[in-house]
Amino acid sequence: MKRRYQFGVLEEVAEAVEYLESRRPGLGVRFRASLERTLVFIEAFPEAAPVVYRRARRTIVGDFP
Numbered sequence: 001m002k003r004r005y006q007f008g009v010l011e012e013v014a015e016a017v018e019y020l021e022s023r024r025p026g027l028g029v030r031f032r033a034s035l036e037r038t039l040v041f042i043e044a045f046p047e048a049a050p051v052v053y054r055r056a057r058r059t060i061v062g063d064f065p
Helices: 009-023 027-044
Strands: 051-053
Touching: 009 027
Parallel strands: none
Antiparallel strands: none
């Protein structure tokens, strides 16, 4: 399955990583790795997270709620 992202989300993630790195070196890298693990989990179990609105589901990215 090929991942598809909403317009602008990759830039937003890059900004978050940069911000977290500026706050504490290594934190942005941890966030990116945690996000990747979460995306892999979603791909493997797409219906595991609870529905929060219509067909939209929500999950937490590791230690980064």
